[in-house]
Amino acid sequence: MAPATTGPATTGPATSGPAISGFDYRRVPVADGVSLNAAVAGTGSPIVLLHGFPQTHLMWRHVAAGLAADHTVICPDLRGYGASDKPAESDSTTYSKRTMAADIVALARALGHERFALAGHDRGALVAFRAALDHPEVISRLACLDVLPTLDMWEVMHGADAAIGFHLYLMAQPPGLPERMIAVSSDDFFGHFLDLWTNDPGAVPADIRAAYLDAGRAAVPSIVADYRASAGIDADHDRADRAAGNRLRMPVTVLQQDWGAALGYEAETLWSRWAPDLRHLTTTSGHFMAEEAPAEVTKALRDLLAR
Template sequence: MAIEGFTQSFVDVGAVRLSVHRAGAGAPLILLHGFPQNHRCWEKIAPSLAEHFDVIVPDLRGYGESDAPEGVAAYAKREMARDIVGLMDALALAKAHVLGHDRGARVSYRLALDHSARVDRLGIIEIVPTGDFWAAWDAELAMAAYHWTFLAQPAPLPERMIAADGPGYIDWTLASWTHRRSLDVFSEAALESYRAQGADPLRVAAMCNDYRAGATIDRQIDAESRSAGLKIAAPMLFLWGAGGFPAKTGDPLGVWRDWAEDLSGVELEGSGHFAMEEVPDAVLAAVLGHFAEAD
């Protein structure tokens, strides 16, 4: 299910093979999706971005049509960031702009910290760093982000519960995280691809392992990075929905100031968690302005 105007290929990046969609010309721009989605989450803005950039949209390991290795350690964001380095190597790209949403944003900032020479400019949508998000939990945030603890429970508890109605769980999750609590911001093609993941035991296990890694390995690596004083060197744009998860942490832009040397941010009115689908024009305007500055 390629985005309109994009072509699909499969690229060996080292440990795994990724499904990759690509279109356009110019400076390379890599788009990284989140949970419970895949490359289709970019369908409203990717064609316009391809008018300005060489747009590369992989399915992260475990999602879409990419390989889904077993085990929690396979989904540490450090490992997933290495996949993107491997993808850049396979495509002969020395550097690229990187824009990530949700879990893909966690891969993106880990990529910028661990492989700073490979990231030109960075965009982060709808997250604060993993360790900071865990530290911000109170009753309200715990209720809103219950999936962080549910999906991270030991196997096979969440897998078995989701298996009772995987597509239904996907629909409920998507709708409940939008500003209007509705599926109407998603295309039928996108919904079909997301529901297919919810019905696939391999993909469900991968998504759970993604969150298990977030509760353990990723949190520890974040703490080590903070202790070492590491900061993101790439100019960084942070976008967050007024009704999304980072907004519930109090001062999300302030959280990122401790991590980034060169930071700008935009709060997106009328948006919940899925900003690219809910307010695509606002997202497109912000990211075009940010990445065009490199020219």
């Protein structure tokens, strides 16, 4: 694989807000005009941790610190989130998971890693899933937290039960209306999910919550574009892979709440169609499990890395 055409990383804090203690911060060019903010620490085999919605890389602060004892840990803000660049949505590819996955491969390569383990939560898990399908020679291990692959997600959402995912349908609309609606009350919008999806409100302390809301307020168009892509091009990419029989070639761990019991599907069955080497685990934690149950998440990742 040819080296990515990226410039040198710049070091130093990328934001004046909260940071992961003991981690160095870098801005790393990954594509034309796009650089990612990344926190890096540790030595040993590399693992990249991708955050979900409506969070930033800070969601990994507990897990990352534990893994850095014997691994190189890289925690970026995804394209369009946090302190990473937020290019305007020029077409459906700008925030496709294929594009965002290519960012992560370029990031790791710029930091000296041609092959690495990858874990993602929520939106980050969709990016991780796409990276593992598109770059199987690069991704050695895959962990996906509390998500279904994009195509499966849309297929199980139906009837009144789909109301739980109202934001998926709102942000799937054409550009304009969803951005304006969310921007008017972004703190209420993003804060709604921080409140609704946690079993332990204390897991997201006030300074971290404020950082998430600040980041969301500054990123409404790019966050909407990310979700819009999932209703279109991302599902198309999954559909093409399913038709071609493409599957995940690496060991895979999925850790999630038992959403299937509530919505009428068997999550492990859906995941096993993509992942022959699957370990599927359920948790009693809320959605923000890396913050609510960091020891459980760290153990699941360590077990994956040992496979």
